[in-house]
Amino acid sequence: MVEPLLPPANEDSKPFWEALKDHRLVLQTCSKCGAVRHYPRPVCPQCHAMEADWVEASGRGKVHSWTVSHYAFHPSFKEQLPLLLGIIDLDEGVRLNCRLRDVAADQIAMGMAVEIGFEDIDDDVTVPVARPAS
Template structure:
């Protein structure tokens, strides 16, 4: 795991609960304590009501592919061995959209509307990155 060459998140007080949950194979997002809006990306203010009060809620990790693109160009040396790879916008059942990858299938197998479920890629001792698998592949 020490040879991971791709960019890593910078853990801080605002995002640490997200990354700690991911290390436990859980997807947790912020939920506003005033309007109940579930939000992502992580922010100190609710985009619906501007409240600063929130808690971390475990979400299902289920969603659909809202959009995707296949990268054929190497934009960072750490991704050179992965080209081509997909970058997908996942519409989570709970509302937010996440940018990630659909893994475990050829890049041309991903389609808009595909049902997906979260999985976690442990890239270092401290970081597990949420990725998604096609729902039909989730139990494989």
């Protein structure tokens, strides 16, 4: 059996991954200037402050771009091909990379409204996924 490829968590991203386990999407926000940032990182790209808070995201957004992958870049994805991968413009103004679910490739469109859901990979890891908004 091939072990699944799991995302790495570090000191900066741990609150993001912990919230996903509770089926919540949180985003890092600069404590000084209020800028929302994703991916999680130690320094605000706007004002260079190192203090951050975490805020719950709306879970809504629009498809910015997408691709259909027919190649398993890791053996654990071979049985899941083809993979629909999207870049989502969240309502909070940042982009999230995730899989697109419950939609056929020929039904995806730029600007399509989506809602962020959650998939439990195992007991310790949950990942965000995007589904067409209802």
